[in-house]
Amino acid sequence: MNWEKLTFSYTKTNTIICSHYKDGEWSPLESRCDDSISISALSASLHYGIQAFEGLKAYRGKDGKIRLFRPFENAKRLRRSADYLGIASPNQEMFVEACKRVILENIEYLPPYEYRASMYIRPLVIGVGAQIDLVCPQEALFIVAAMPIGSFAGSINRPAKVLLAQDHDRAAPLGSGSYKIGGNYAAAIYAGVKAKKEGYSSVLYLDSAKHEYIDEFSSSNFFAIRGDSYITPDSESVLPSITNSSLMQLAKDSGMSIERRRVKLDELETFEEVGACGTAIVILPVSRVDDKMNKKSYIIGDPDITGERCLYLYKRLTGIQFGEVRDFHNWCLIVEK
Incomplete structure (x- = not known):
């Protein structure tokens, strides 16, 4: 990995973390090596845009410790967005556990401290299950991915x-x-x-x-x-x-x-x-x-x-x-x- 040339872009890493909500409950968190998923072509997330997401970062610190910045706030915001759409979302504990797990399972993609880069974590919830009626989906998929990133737009040193x-x-x-x-x-x-x-x-x-x-x-x-x-x-x-x-x-x-x-x-x-x-x-x-x-x-x-x-x-x-x-x-x- 060329840490000096990181951009804000997709990088395939080891695993993503997934859970399926069906019949009123979430399945246990599962690690998947393939970041492709299989859902119905008539899922509400595809044609009605029933989906919410988050973005947070993990850092390798000066002291060697791994820091995840304010994950409980992201968990609360994801629930707020999901509630607005009328779909299920994980509780704070499940959200944070999935984030911690995706970091550790992809730890070699966490940039070294001296490069001042970070690991970007993307949790999302999408409505799945075939439907054409205008109702809130009864099934949902919770996914958390992680990848190393550099700057998104410009630099602190360049107005x-x-x-x-x-x-x-x-x-x-x-x-x-x-x-x-x-x-x-x-x-x-x-x-x-x-x-x-x-x-x-x-x-x-x-x-x-x-x-x-x-x-x-x-x-x-x-x-x-x-x-x-x-x-x-x-x-x-x-x-x-x-x-x-x-x-x-x-x-x-x-x-x-x-x-x-x-x-x-x-x-x-x-x-x-x-x-x-x-x-x-x-x-x-x-x-x-x-x-x-x-x-x-x-x-x-x-x-x-x-x-x-x-x-x-x-x-x-x-x-x-x-x-x-x-x-x-x-x-x-x-x-x-």
């Missing part, structure tokens, strides 16, 4: 430019935007691919009702720094990010005030720093937002230098994840070999 979405929306008010389900991502993937071909790292979405307030990026939350304030949108269409929640706590620990509120688009011009945050990217500093429709660009900070607060929060969070900084909030679960 990025992003594209403002003005010709389409990601999620509707009171819709499914705050749930981690496949359809929310499907609606933004093509626009994101197109934007990257034009040199942008991500797409920034506004509220779909008025296009006046900032919601989030295509696959990550939005935050901004102004003075001693950490500002992030309060929107019913935004995914409750575990990374953003962690950054808010670290910002508060450092003496900053937290403003979780509606954020008007024109405030972009007043911010000293802006970042995208999420499991895959941790923090991606943003120095420019292009509004092509209105032929306007918002410039934030220095395009060549990451802002002081973004860098501090990034180092603090990754320091906890890699065992370099004391984990005062007990966020990391140590996975014993």
Whole structure:
């Protein structure tokens, strides 16, 4: 494995962990070497999009210990998404056990500490069983896969430019935007691919009702720094990010005030720093937002230098994840070999 050239992409590893929900109960967790599955072509996950997923990471620490970052929060969020779809989901204990097992069964794919990379863990629940009627599936498949990854989009040391979405929306008010389900991502993937071909790292979405307030990026939350304030949108269409929640706590620990509120688009011009945050990217500093429709660009900070607060929060969070900084909030679960 060439650890220096890891990207955010699929790598075949040893096993995936699976469990089948049927007749009101989950089967025992099972390891499978083949990551292909066999389900009915008429499964609701295929034609009605009945599926939910998560993303979390494991790290090999400075002390040699394996750390899994805040897995119980991911378990709770998966259940929230599954409940929204009306399908079964594993309890927290089963979720975490599956994550620990997939790490240990694929341990040689966990990057060494010195490469500052991680193992990405993808739990998902899909509705299975043949149906054409519009009802919640009575069967579900829970799967957890793991693979080594590098950066998803850009680097903490290279502020990025992003594209403002003005010709389409990601999620509707009171819709499914705050749930981690496949359809929310499907609606933004093509626009994101197109934007990257034009040199942008991500797409920034506004509220779909008025296009006046900032919601989030295509696959990550939005935050901004102004003075001693950490500002992030309060929107019913935004995914409750575990990374953003962690950054808010670290910002508060450092003496900053937290403003979780509606954020008007024109405030972009007043911010000293802006970042995208999420499991895959941790923090991606943003120095420019292009509004092509209105032929306007918002410039934030220095395009060549990451802002002081973004860098501090990034180092603090990754320091906890890699065992370099004391984990005062007990966020990391140590996975014993």
